[in-house]
Amino acid sequence: MVQLHVKRGDESQFLFSTSVDVPLETLTQQVTAIYNTRLKVDRICSEFPELVDHGVTLPPNMQGLTDEQIVDLKLKDEWEERCVPSGGPEFNKDEIGRRNGHAPNQKMKEVLRNTMEEAKAVISKKQAVAGVCVTMETVKEALDQLRGAVMIVYPMGLPPHDPIRMELEDQEDLSGTQASLQVIPVEEAQLWWAAKELHRGKKLQDYIGKNDKTKIVVKIQKRGQGAPAREPVVTEEQQKQMMMHHYKRQQEVKMLDEVEDDSHLHSDWSDRQALKRQFQGLSNIKWGPR
Structure with missing residues (x-):
């Protein structure tokens, strides 16, 4: 099997194993799907600490307001009574005013933390250093573990406006955020190797030959960004x-x-x-x- 070391720019991402006769259309879709799903898992993991410490997200019209302002405006969080963590909440006020402060108890916090660490280990860039190849199945499994942990801690689910739920349901809105610059739509994705674009109409063996025990560095980027920088002669x-x-x-x-x-x-x-x-x-x- 050919081992691809996928990079974005000069930053290592993951290892992927494939065959030399794979169509580049299929390969590009597979690599891009793994790349984007890893980003999704990372975004969810970045929200988990806030969920652990301060509970679910407030409705958008209540975020950032003080308690007095909420009373004056007669606003009410309709999801507060529905989205109660298992075992009862522990109040921990969110000073930023983004979450309702009803955090899970210690046992449920451990469930979320442990699952988050396991998911982060799956998508870690250290996997490439260790020589571990990533598949779509392993990344999806990490995503499912995060979904399962949320269901355990919040049996009634999260509010529809909570970023974790939006990510799990593929309803996230990344417009105007730094995260949106990292995501690469499948139809706009390009793979490059040795300063050559791997055109989708061909097969991988058209570029690297028929040696099935090859290791190559492939760079992924959006169409229209030009050729990425070549790999340095020495690492x-x-x-x-x-x-x-x-x-x-x-x-x-x-x-x-x-x-x-x-x-x-x-x-x-x-x-x-x-x-x-x-x-x-x-x-x-x-x-x-x-």
């Missing part, structure tokens, strides 16, 4: 090793120079005739008047 780790070797060599040369230094031969203590002159009374002779 960052190799460059560090080279610099360390160069520094070590410099230190060795410096030590050798110190060992070969013969300036000590001009010192008094190294004079072989010093003892003889001392016995003859010639060691402290000064020429000139006293």
Whole structure:
């Protein structure tokens, strides 16, 4: 199987295993789906700590308001009584005013935290360093685990305006956010290898040959952004090793120079005739008047 090291720019993303005869249309769709789903899992995980600490999200018209303003405007959270965590809530006021403050109890918090850590481990970029290939099934499994944890803690579900529920139901609105710049629509996705675009109408073997034990670096990006930067001749780790070797060599040369230094031969203590002159009374002779 061919191993693809997928990158976005210079940033490593994940490893993906495929065959040389796969159509590039299929490969592009598979890689893009994994890439975008990993982003979704990451966005959900980023919301979990707030859910753990402060409960579900307030309605948009109540977010950021003080308690006095909510009373003055006669606003009410209709979902507060419906979306109660299992085992009862523990009040922890959200100073930002984004969530209702009815956090889950400690046991339910652990369920959410543990599931979040497991999901983050699945999508971690360290998987590429460890040589672990990612599949759509493993990423979907992480997404399902997050969904299951939410259902355990909130049996009645989350409010429809909660970002976690919107993500799980594919109803998220990322317009105007930094996250929207990271997502790549499948129809706009391009794969590049060795400064060449992998055109969808061909197969992978048309570019890399029929060797099924190949490892290549593939870069994913949106159409119209031009060719991505080429991979450096040496990796960052190799460059560090080279610099360390160069520094070590410099230190060795410096030590050798110190060992070969013969300036000590001009010192008094190294004079072989010093003892003889001392016995003859010639060691402290000064020429000139006293």
